[in-house]
Amino acid sequence: MRAVTFQGPDEVRIEEKPDPPPVAAGEVLIRVEASGICGSDLHIYHGRVPVEPGFTIGHEYVGTVLDAGAGVDRVAVGDRVLGCFHTACATCAACLRGDYHRCEHQRTFGHGSHLGDLQGAQAELLIVPRANLTLRPVPPGMSDEAALFAGDVMGTGYHAVAHAGMKSGDRVAVLGLGPVGLCAVQAALAGGAVEVFAIDSVAARLEMASRFGATPIHLTEEEPKRAVRAATDGRGVDVVVDAVGDPAPLAMAVSLCRDAGTVSGIGAYAGKGEVPLGLAWLKGLQLRLGLANVIAHVDRVLALIEAGKLDPSPLVTHRMKLDEAAEAYELYDNREALKIVLTP
Numbered sequence: 001m002r003a004v005t006f007q008g009p010d011e012v013r014i015e016e017k018p019d020p021p022p023v024a025a026g027e028v029l030i031r032v033e034a035s036g037i038c039g040s041d042l043h044i045y046h047g048r049v050p051v052e053p054g055f056t057i058g059h060e061y062v063g064t065v066l067d068a069g070a071g072v073d074r075v076a077v078g079d080r081v082l083g084c085f086h087t088a089c090a091t092c093a094a095c096l097r098g099d100y101h102r103c104e105h106q107r108t109f110g111h112g113s114h115l116g117d118l119q120g121a122q123a124e125l126l127i128v129p130r131a132n133l134t135l136r137p138v139p140p141g142m143s144d145e146a147a148l149f150a151g152d153v154m155g156t157g158y159h160a161v162a163h164a165g166m167k168s169g170d171r172v173a174v175l176g177l178g179p180v181g182l183c184a185v186q187a188a189l190a191g192g193a194v195e196v197f198a199i200d201s202v203a204a205r206l207e208m209a210s211r212f213g214a215t216p217i218h219l220t221e222e223e224p225k226r227a228v229r230a231a232t233d234g235r236g237v238d239v240v241v242d243a244v245g246d247p248a249p250l251a252m253a254v255s256l257c258r259d260a261g262t263v264s265g266i267g268a269y270a271g272k273g274e275v276p277l278g279l280a281w282l283k284g285l286q287l288r289l290g291l292a293n294v295i296a297h298v299d300r301v302l303a304l305i306e307a308g309k310l311d312p313s314p315l316v317t318h319r320m321k322l323d324e325a326a327e328a329y330e331l332y333d334n335r336e337a338l339k340i341v342l343t344p
């Protein structure tokens with residue numbers, strides 16, 4: 001089979017690899033019909049997340065079940081399925097609490113041996129362990145491109161809002177309008193937010209957020225703090241989603257949030273940074289951080305996409321072939337694309 005493999009910093013390659021071994025109990029083999037390139041794939045691409053050379057990357061996928069091992073009863077051979085970006089065991093202490101994203105035996109697709117040694121989805125064939133929990137049938141009529149988002153990017157945008165405890169009638173600000181931020185804009189509006197301020201410095205992204213129903217605010221040409229204050233009687237918003245993932249926007253998030261509001265940091269933070277703790281304390285803020293609990297949300301997210309209340313398909317800006325993976329990564333790295341979907 002052909003697969004996209006990491007070779008070394010700034011180099012991915014399409015390679016011929018042996019087909020996966022026969023399925024074991026609980027596993028499913030799928031023929032991948034569409035896979036996405038994600039922001040976290042760029043961390044691998046640049047060598048910031050260590051992955052062995054030759055390892056197949058990718059963790060967003062839709063495909064058809066070719067074979068199912070013993071005990072798989074929620075999907076069957078021939079089903080069109082979508083998957084979550086990681087697997088969970090369903091029986092550890094974290095899973096029993098419903099915190100699948102903190103599963104003690106979590107394995108993430110396409111992230112090398114240190115994150116579970118699970119070959120990635122940017123390939124013709126994919127083995128999916130713990131398929132009963134990891135996979136869902138794609139609802140009839142839903143496109144591959146829309147379904148692809150449920151197991152990662154839209155699940156993450158949804159989580160950012162749900163984890164913040166956003167209520168219908170709330171006002172929300174979203175910092176950073178990459179795919180996750182744009183999905184958070186949609187999730188907030190679908191959840192009943194009366195106004196969503198969408199903040200970024202890229203005009204095309206602001207325009208897209210505006211089309212989704214948000215109020216766009218340019219990060220540098222306008223003053224986000226002043227604009228948000230002016231629109232909220234000086235109070236700030238109930239919920240701020242930081243979808244950028246470094247400490248500077250987190251400081252802005254604290255400043256945009258109303259007293260006793262919630263800041264939801266969904267961007268992947270790394271290392272140390274300064275957060276205005278005094279201000280956060282004074283305001284009585286809740287700070288909620290971490291990787292999204294996508295497995296817990298996937299059924300709701302799929303239902304919302306099926307009902308047309310969430311629609312990630314405008315985020316797909318490029319459709320390319322698996323064979324063009326090297327060009328696709330370069331393009332994505334140059335920030336010329338929001339979401340690239342690869343097909344065989």
Ligand SMILES: [Zn+2]
Nearest residue numbers: 038039040152
């Ligand atoms: Zn991803």
Ligand SMILES: [Zn+2]
Nearest residue numbers: 089092095103
């Ligand atoms: Zn577990």
